[in-house]
Amino acid sequence: MGEDMAEDGKSVMTGALDGVRVLDFTSVMAGPFATRMLADLGAQVIKIESLEGDQVRARPPKRDGFSAYFGNLNAGKQSIACNLKSPDIRALIEDLVRNCDVLVENFRPGVMQRFQLDYATLQAINPRLVYCSISGYGQTGPKALFPAYAPVIHAASGFDMVNLRYQDGADRPATSGIFIADVLGGTHAFGAIQAALYQREKTGVGQHIDLSMLEAMVGMLVFETQEAQFPGDARRPLYTPLKTRDGFIMVAPTSPRNFEQLSEAVGHPEWRDDPRFRTNADRNANWATLLGLTEQWTLGYSAEEAEAILSRHGVPCARYREIGELLDDPQLASRGAFAEIGDGAGRYLVPNPPFRMSGSRVEARDHVALLGEDGTDILTGLGVDAATLAALREKGDLL
Numbered sequence: 001m002g003e004d005m006a007e008d009g010k011s012v013m014t015g016a017l018d019g020v021r022v023l024d025f026t027s028v029m030a031g032p033f034a035t036r037m038l039a040d041l042g043a044q045v046i047k048i049e050s051l052e053g054d055q056v057r058a059r060p061p062k063r064d065g066f067s068a069y070f071g072n073l074n075a076g077k078q079s080i081a082c083n084l085k086s087p088d089i090r091a092l093i094e095d096l097v098r099n100c101d102v103l104v105e106n107f108r109p110g111v112m113q114r115f116q117l118d119y120a121t122l123q124a125i126n127p128r129l130v131y132c133s134i135s136g137y138g139q140t141g142p143k144a145l146f147p148a149y150a151p152v153i154h155a156a157s158g159f160d161m162v163n164l165r166y167q168d169g170a171d172r173p174a175t176s177g178i179f180i181a182d183v184l185g186g187t188h189a190f191g192a193i194q195a196a197l198y199q200r201e202k203t204g205v206g207q208h209i210d211l212s213m214l215e216a217m218v219g220m221l222v223f224e225t226q227e228a229q230f231p232g233d234a235r236r237p238l239y240t241p242l243k244t245r246d247g248f249i250m251v252a253p254t255s256p257r258n259f260e261q262l263s264e265a266v267g268h269p270e271w272r273d274d275p276r277f278r279t280n281a282d283r284n285a286n287w288a289t290l291l292g293l294t295e296q297w298t299l300g301y302s303a304e305e306a307e308a309i310l311s312r313h314g315v316p317c318a319r320y321r322e323i324g325e326l327l328d329d330p331q332l333a334s335r336g337a338f339a340e341i342g343d344g345a346g347r348y349l350v351p352n353p354p355f356r357m358s359g360s361r362v363e364a365r366d367h368v369a370l371l372g373e374d375g376t377d378i379l380t381g382l383g384v385d386a387a388t389l390a391a392l393r394e395k396g397d398l399l
Contacts, residue, residue, distance in 0.1 A: 012361065013359070013360065013361040014042065014360065014361060015040075015041045015042020015043070015360055015361045015362075016041045016042065016357060016359070016360035016362075017038060017041040017042045017043040018042035018043075019042075019044075020038070020042070020043040020044070020101045020102065020197070021043070021044045021046070021099060021100045021101050021102070022035060022038050022039075022043050022044065022045045022046065022100065022101065022102040022103070022104065023046055023048060023093070023096060023097065023100050023102070023103045023104070024045050024046060024047045024048060024077060024103075024104050025048050025103065025104065025105035025106075025107065025112070025117075026047075026104055026105060026106045026134070027049070027054040027055060027056070027106070028054070028055065028056055028106070028149075028182070029056070029073060029150070029179055029182035029183070029186070030106055030134050030150075030181070030182040030183075030185040030186045030189070030213060031104055031105065031106035031134050031186065031189070032054070032056070032073040032074055032186070033073060033182060033183055033186030033187070033190075034104060034132070034134065034185075034186035034187070034189040034190045034193070035047070035077065035104050036073055036074060036075060036076065036077070036364070037186070037187075037190045037353055038102070038104075038190065038193070039075065039076030039077055039364075039365055040075075040076065040352065040353050040362055040363060040364055040365070041353075041360060041361075041362060042360070042361065043102070044078070045076065045077040045078065046077070046078045046079075046080060046096070046100075046374070046378060047074065047077045047078060047079045047080070047369065048080055048082065048084070048093070049079055049080065049081045049082075049371060049372070050081065050082075050083075050084070051081050051082065051083055051396070051399055053081060053371040053372075054070065054074070056069055056070045056073060056074075057070045057371065062345075063345035063346060064344065064345040064346075065344070065345070066343045066344050066345040066368075068343075068345075068348050070368070071341060071343050071348070071350065071368040072350045072351075074368060074369070075339075075341050075350055075364040075365055075366070075367065075368055076364060076365030076366075076367055077367075077369060078369055078373070078374035078377075078378065079369035079370065079371055079372055079373050079374055079375070080372060080374060080375040080378055080379070080398075081371050081372030081375065081398070081399035082372075082375070082392075082397060082398050082399065083396065083397040083398070084115045084117070085115070086392075086395070086397040088392060088395075088397060089392070089397050089398065090115065090116055090117065092379060092382065092384065093117060094122070094125055095382050096378070096382065097122050097125050097126050097129060098125055098126050100126065100129065101128070101129070101130060101197065101206075102129070102130045102131075102132065102193055102197070103122065103129060103130070103131045103132070104132045104134070104189065104193070105117075105131075105132070105133055105134070106133070106134040106135065107135075108135065108145060108147065109133070109135055109138075109139045109144045109145055110145065112133070119131040119133075119208040123206065123208075126206070127204075127205055127206060128200060128204065128205065128206045129206040130193055130196040130197055130200060130206045130207060130209070131206065131207070131208045131209065132189050132192065132193055132196075132208075132209040132211060133208065133209065133210055133211065134185055134186070134189050134211045134213070135148070135210075135211070135212065135213070136148020136149070136152065136153055136181075136212070136213050136214060137212055137213075137214050138210055138211075138212030138214070138215065139210045140210070148213065148214075149179075150176070150179035150180065150181040150182045150213070151176035151179070153181040153213045153214050153217055154176055154180065154181055154217065155173070156214055157181070157214055157217035157218050157221070158217075158218065158221060158224065159180070159217050159220070159221065160173035160174065160176075161173060162221060162224050166238055180217070180220075181213045181214075181216065181217050182213070184213070184216045184217065184220060185211060185212075185213035185216045188211055188216050189209065189211045192209045192211060193209065196209060223236070234284075234285065236284070237283075237284050237287035238287070239252055240288075240291055241320060242291060242294060242295040242298045243295055243298065243299055244298045244299065244301055244302055244303040244305075244306050244319070245299065245300070245301060245302050245303075246302045246303055247302075247303040247319060247320055248303060248319070248320040249298055249303050249306050249307060249310075249317055249318070249319045249320065250317060250318050250319075250320065251291070251294055251298070251310060251315060251316070251317045252316040252317065253290075253315060253316070254316065256280060257314075258314075258315060258316060259271075259272075259277065259283060259290075260272060261313045261314045261315045262294065262310070262313070262315050264313055265309055265310050265312075265313035265315055266293075266294060266297040267297075268293070268297075271290075271293075276289060276290075277290060303319035303320065304319060306319070307319045327349055335356070336352065336356075336363070337351060337352055337354075338350065338351055338352065339351075339352050339363045339364040339366070340366070341364055341365075341366045341367070341368060342366060342368070343368040344370075350364050351364075352364055371399060372398075372399030375389075375398055375399060376389060379398075
């Protein structure tokens with residue numbers, strides 16, 4: 001297990017990706033989500049921004065001009081702000097590529113080629129480069145060039161219509177507010193990058209990763225993909241919220257043992273002999289009835305009380321919580337699920353990756369770069385002198 005010494009003399013676990021250098025051409029959410037996970041494992045992530053900066057820098061919640069939304073997605077990264085249309089800037093980026101392990105971009109297909117920073121061009125400069133392109137539909141196919149943000153992909157993937165089919169009484173798909181396609185695409189990109197780095201250790205050669213957010217969403221619809229090919233069976237049981245005195249609770253008695261535990265918890269052991277519920281097939285056929293009877297019980301309790309009673313009997317359940325409640329949740333606190341970071345407006349919590357590693361530090365790094373903050377240091381490290389930096393700034397090519 002690798003360890004370094006902190007300034008206070010205490011040992012600090014090293015990161016699995018310490019020493020890995022990443023050029024990050026991503027913005028908004030899917031790409032930054034992937035590269036923040038790389039930074040969380042110790043990679044040096046150099047965020048290449050436009051002179052205006054990643055548009056999320058301007059998105060709320062903002063405090064004193066600093067976006068906590070941006071900080072959540074970009075903690076631990078360095079920032080260079082430059083004009084990618086400038087031949088001088090492109091030449092410097094090519095110099096950076098020679099000593100980088102990974103490049104991640106989420107432009108529309110074709111944009112990096114117009115900047116002469118596409119995989120074919122950069123692979124010739126650095127054959128070991130792992131180059132990951134994240135896009136809505138992928139780099140190929142008839143819709144490759146269509147613009148696509150997460151809500152568009154949710155609609156195109158079938159996800160929204162599947163969800164509508166599960167909402168009895170709804171007359172239109174749900175409004176989008178949580179960008180599942182971005183997070184899912186970024187997570188798959190993170191995993192693919194690890195696989196490519198592992199393969200490079202064996203072959204010495206990098207490769208291009210072409211990640212489609214549409215395909216990530218389709219891959220998530222495991223049951224539905226098969227049901228579409230083989231329709232006709234009875235509707236499968238759905239998990240519906242049950243009302244309590246003050247809110248809602250999710251109860252999921254999926255196994256035969258769970259059903260027995262539920263019948264005990266709600267004081268109806270006779271359910272076990274009820275012909276509607278005797279076997280798994282019987283319960284599935286009468287699932288809505290079972291949940292309706294359970295709701296008659298939950299209505300007599302607060303959500304917290306119902307959760308405590310059901311949990312004591314081993315029934316899988318959870319009361320519906322507001323997101324704010326999770327910030328000091330004992331379970332998440334015990335796992336170190338949040339890291340505290342700071343920017344120019346103060347301190348706040350951001351989620352860590354959802355896994356722990358016995359031999360690697362896995363957590364958000366406490367640094368949110370100002371736009372272009374690291375340009376001088378990084379380019380000076382390439383051997384660029386002060387006069388050249390001044391000239392680039394004079395021309396408006398570098399912040």
